Amino acid sequence: AQRVxxxxxxxxxxxxxxxxxxxxxxxxxxxxxxWYVQYSRQRLQLLLRHISRESIKGFTxxxxxxxxxxxxxxxxxxxxxxxxxxxxLSGGSSGSARxxxxxSGTQLTVLP
Amino acid sequence: xxxxxxxPRYLVIGTGKKITLECSQTxxxxxxxxxxxxxxxxxHLIHYSYGVNSTEKGDLSSESTVSRIRTEHFPLTLESARPxxxxxxxxxxxxxxxxxxxxxxxxxxxTVL
Numbered sequence: 001a002q003r004v005x006x007x008x009x010x011x012x013x014x015x016x017x018x019x020x021x022x023x024x025x026x027x028x029x030x031x032x033x034x035w036y037v038q039y040s041r042q043r044l045q046l047l048l049r050h051i052s053r054e055s056i057k058g059f060t061x062x063x064x065x066x067x068x069x070x071x072x073x074x075x076x077x078x079x080x081x082x083x084x085x086x087x088x089l090s091g092g093s094s095g096s097a098r099x100x101x102x103x104s105g106t107q108l109t110v111l112p
Numbered sequence: 113x114x115x116x117x118x119x120p121r122y123l124v125i126g127t128g129k130k131i132t133l134e135c136s137q138t139x140x141x142x143x144x145x146x147x148x149x150x151x152x153x154x155x156h157l158i159h160y161s162y163g164v165n166s167t168e169k170g171d172l173s174s175e176s177t178v179s180r181i182r183t184e185h186f187p188l189t190l191e192s193a194r195p196x197x198x199x200x201x202x203x204x205x206x207x208x209x210x211x212x213x214x215x216x217x218x219x220x221x222x223t224v225l
Contacts, residue, residue, distance in 0.1 A: 004154070009152060027149065034213075036214075041221070043216045043217065043218050044214075044216040045215075046213045046214070049213070062191065073127075076157065086154075086155070086191075100157070100214065101154075102154045102155040103154055104148075104153055104154040105152070105154065
């Protein structure tokens with residue numbers, strides 16, 4: 001069985017401070033990990049995927065198989081980063097979204 | 113414009129009523145999904161479809177049913193709504209290639225009194 005845990009339901013940081021949203025997973029095979037984001041009054045959308053090794057809006061996430069983690073980081077938070085963030089895991093072949101499992105989400109608030 | 117649409121956005125209905133939540137996408141995607149989301153909780157997959165006339169139940173048991181008669185349309189039906197069905201329902205789609213990116217609709221928030 002695959003599981004995604006986001007231990008923080010709420011996270012507040014000040015503008016300009018570093019931010020880290022935690023995500024841990026359990027999966028016996030080789031997972032694909034994603035971060036989705038939902039800004040206020042907008043729909044849920046993909047932020048980044050580990051396989052792309054990209055930085056989106058200043059955010060990065062590194063897959064740590066030893067610690068089974070995929071934490072989302074940004075060195076200097078901005079107020080527009082305030083949103084709900086979901087970590088998701090795909091355990092199916094070729095990133096099949098059939099197996100996409102979401103965590104419970106972390107509401108990030110960036111204070112001025 | 114290529115998009116995924118859900119209607120209604122909000123629905124308040126009495127117990128025992130039959131409801132259908134509509135979902136349509138104009139992105140030419142073959143895969144479509146329904147997720148259920150309660151406040152502060154994770155999204156749970158309740159139905160998915162890989163193409164016309166293909167539907168499967170997801171990880172979370174649901175009394176709802178779905179159909180996929182046309183590629184672009186994936187409605188969800190509750191024959192007899194109950195208060196326990198009160199939730200947000202999110203429709204999503206994805207294309208070929210298996211990148212894992214889902215495109216979500218705006219959601220349908222259902223309240224059963």
